[in-house]
Amino acid sequence: MVRYVANIQILQLIITCTGDSTACIAYCSTNANNSLRMGIVGLQNNPIEASQPFRVPLTVTKCNSSALRSTHQPAPRAHKMDSLRLLSPELAEKARTELNEVPSRIPEDIAVLKAWLAKQPHLNPRCDDQFLVGFLRGCKYSLEKTKEKLDTYYTVKSAIPEFFDNRDPADAKIQEHAALGVNLPLPYTMGADGPRIVLVRMGSYDPSKNSIVDIMKVCYMITDLLLVNDDISMIAGHMVLVDLRGLGLSALAQFSPTLIKKMTSVIEGFPIRTKGIHFVNPSSGFDALYRMFHGFLSQKIQERIAVHDTFEALHKVIPKKYLPEEYGGSGGKLANIIEDCKNELVAYRDFFIEDARYRNDERKRPGRPKNASTLFGVDGSFRSLDFPQLIMPDIRPLSPALAQKAKDELNEVPERLDDDIAALRAWLAKCPHIKSRTDDQFLVGFLRGCKHSLERTKEKLDLYYSVRTALPELMRNRDPFDEKTAIIMRLGSAVPLPETETPDGPRILLTGVNDPDKFTIQEVFKFNSMMGEILMREDDNLGVAGQVGILDLANTTMAHFLQFNPTFVKKITMMSQEASPMRMKGFHYINTPTGFETVYNMFKGFLNEKNRSRLHVHGSNMESLYKYIPKRLLPEEYGGDAGPIQALVDDWAKKIESYRDYYKEEEQYGTDEKKRPGKPKNADTLFGIDGSFRKLEVD
Template identity: 25%
Template sequence: MLEFRELEEPRPFTKAEQQAINDLKSMFKQKTKINFQTDNYFLTKFLRYRDWNVEAAYKSIVTYYELKRDNPLVHADKKVSEYIDLLNLNTRVLLDKRDKNGRIVLVAKLGNVGPTTEFNDASLLDDIWMQVLLSDPMTQMNGISFITDCTGLNSSILKWLVPKNCKVGAAKLESLPIKDWTIHVVNMGPIFKACIFLIKPFLRKATIARFQFHSNGYADLIDNLGEDCLPDEYGGKNGAIDYEKSLKFILSREKILARNREFGFKNAKPRKYKDTSKTTRLQMQIEMENCNGNINTITADIARENELNLKLGRKWGEKAEKELAECDENRAIKLRLLEERVVQDKNIPNARRDDAFLLRFLRAKKFDVDKSFRMIQKYFKMKSESPDLFRISPLSDMQNLLKMQMQQILPQHDENGSVIYLFRVQNCDPYKWPAEMVFRSNIMALEYAIRDPRTQIGGLVVMLDMAGLKFAHAKFLSPNLAKRSAEVIQDSFPMRFKAFHILHEPFYFDAMLALIKPFMSEKIRNRLHTHGNDLKSLHRHIPKEILPTEYGGTQGAFDNTKWRDQLLNDQEYFTHLETYSCDPKQLKTTISESTTNGVNGIGTEILNEH
């Protein structure tokens, strides 16, 4: 392995250097809350970092301890051997020769980061390596060359890049007492470009300038580091990377880590720290949202929806890619961008932020992050402003209404992948059922349907049978209900409404439609189809093979019993769904229609500048 003189100076300190060390030690006596490490090797790495400026070095050490106190789970606090499973992933490897400038070379193999590896895991590894490498005076003086190899990088890494993690990661990077360092990025693809786009706002310009992106193979890398230190795979002359030798090296440096663990804030209590490990990440989100419902219920439903997304199959994947521009990379990138927008919006602090929920809105808006974000804002604003229309639970209130056989989502998809929502006016007694309750039952049907990823992709077709319409039904078309219905269809609910088919409409239907049209966009108006009593006209749009016999179909008589029972058995889900909301008094009256530069293009100009 390379020559490594941890804790051993290559030459005696000068009088000025020794005086700086002594002055720095004396400053520690004034800070009783911190148990400072006073070993020369520890102090000199900060003094060299700050050009032997004692006051600047002191501030850097305090910042280092504060970061360690406030973020304990991203700093190693155990024996190095206890991290053996992480180390065996070979995501970090030390080359056995320094580069041509005398720098030590540490390689990050991002392709070895597994889908289950978390942000904290990667941060712990970096902390272990930095503690060890910076104990070497030659490294303190000459610096470090980092090689970030993006070969095989998995899109799951994007889940790390929530604002909290970006801030912590940037703070750790910029607090490292390394005077001279560079990150050389090789084999970069679109996923890492997305990572840079998300991290960049949290980095200083001086830090960004230390990144070098090598897009022309390894020629520039060899020019910067020299071929003698580089392994064969990077065009060098140093043979194959020896992962075993690197592992033995780090395991043999336990005494350095043990010494460092003894110091820091006394009785340290983390400030505003949130654990983002895999086992608690979802729970953390729910706690942040101040939800008091059944966490297990919503967690299980998210897991179920995520599993359904994974099992969509080729047919649905191709449809999503063709119609929605959805693919693995695009999905992962846009989810993180949308999550960041939701997290930063103080007006909707109680919004769901899990991937399953956010994906519904991205699909509804064809992966346009700005439009998806505005729809989320409107979704929660609508629910909060009109709880009488959007409160679903308790489902026992709906039981008798659903038994009237007035509505159902039919069990089969049409040839375009859409589900059919059939509503029958003649079974809706206007004297018995308040208009608000009928509206709520429709919202419940939509909330139930949207949990299926196939419906998110294929959309929904509304089939309205107006047979039996009475003048008493006019209360269902009040301006408020008409406006809210239009909002659900057009702006506020993450459903792709593909068409509206009207059957058995009365002669005065045009007059009724005139009440609704002012609230409808031209796109929705163009999707309205009236068929009167002509079932053949209906069958040109919806195949009779998926329709009940009452509509010329082959699926037997209309019966919503099975569908109704499925809804009523999900009481806990619908109850918990209502714990997510916003305060309409705090939500902005006008939701901005402006777009954020770079978001929908995934920061194309920024990412391509390298």
């Protein structure tokens, strides 16, 4: 539900929801007039029956490294735990079967987390057991995912003070926004182990009087309480009901791409699972809202979205008895639910004051700091957009020189981008076999690579994912912390040069060779694909002006050439030519050895005429290379002014390591050829072989 908060604001919910979180405010009936108080609904066998009011005492514990060192014994089971709330039998069983919870193992897992937290110089977290077990449950007891989630949670809180600072529930402004009831966890759950229902009322605030930032602040306060207090939300997740009644263009105009990015980042920080998103009372602004958030939603969340035109249709999914009277149900009046939520926030005033202490110190983070600039690419401020700007896609602005080149050479019309991206998303949604990224920046890269021809872009996207699926040797299990990958990365198998010849010039990539006795050609190209994807996403010079390659064949031996056979050459040329949106503007071979002509001619045979005309062989004549690539752009080792190669390699190694989660996420994208209409595209049909790499026999 915590995610719900994200979503809470606008469908953020929908998008924010996007994540998986599971914290929803828990309420218990306290008396006959439906007055509700937040409590442990999980202890109720029948959530529809009234229970005695119960407020959970909140104990806040700050991690103390020295204390941890003195109490954390080699055997983590020796960890003396704070008391955890008891779960109902139904919730305990769900935690066991769905979240991999083993009660006897919890003390050990918490001890490991506390020991890890104590070693993070930049983190200043809460460390009470109930708080940490919430993150373990939200991450299904994967310790590594839990560590990442905890880091993200505090990183986001520190980077977005607009949402997470000055959260005094007694403040008149916060009380005013809480009274609007934009984000409301409902008091009844769908069964003893069912998800918490969270009602998000998109049209309940006046955007001319209320800032979306202030609204979101209150929403995230509610989410934080669900995180620490509601076992139903943390174990069973939440079902989000989004009421679009009253949603207008003025409200939508407050949602800039930067704001959406921040809201989705918050979602990623909360350990909450979303079990479904149901829209009711769709308004004229719904299509615009959905388009704004759709690209940020995971496939799983997209499949859990439903739109209901009537309450009758909604009641088939969420029975009446769980809903407020205003939604045709018998679950209490909205006014009472809103009032109880306001009172509960005030009751936890000390918690919010204490929470302000727990933030990151990015100056102490090992490696690159994570702040508003590095996370969101902006200074962190929120700027309202005029509505015409609102519908513009979330794409990095180009420099004037690149914007002109995109217009002149790629047929780019900025005013048409939104429609073209929407057309691609609509087409992808109708392709049963393709599971694709759909964010604006990703799709515009393909549009530019195809000079904004929609039909060519569709073909390119299909082939891009078809080839990746057919080449698991290169495109799966790409972990920058894998032992061999880490070595190849530090050896400088490939590195982009930092400067381009002109502001609108192509990116230059310098590639070398590795020891064939230690690394296979597949391992090297797997690493190269990892670097290439970062460039495709981040480098506008490459996306607009293309790329120029330099292959240094110094120290190449026959063992290198023996790894290249026609099958392998066909695979990598298809991957880099037909299936890639990146345009090759030139390729230069230097320090070519004896025997080079054989492999060179093999490569040329698979290239189209345009790319063959862009190949240049310089041998060991560097002056010949300088005629095409100015010396000043090259590293010191090549007579240039770009600094030592190893410095460039080390910088890129850090960047690739920072993309580890991205590469994991990439595993879910590709094609399911069983679902493709017509003839499937697999290794056999694409490459004419079974997909395995075989070395040539040489006499």
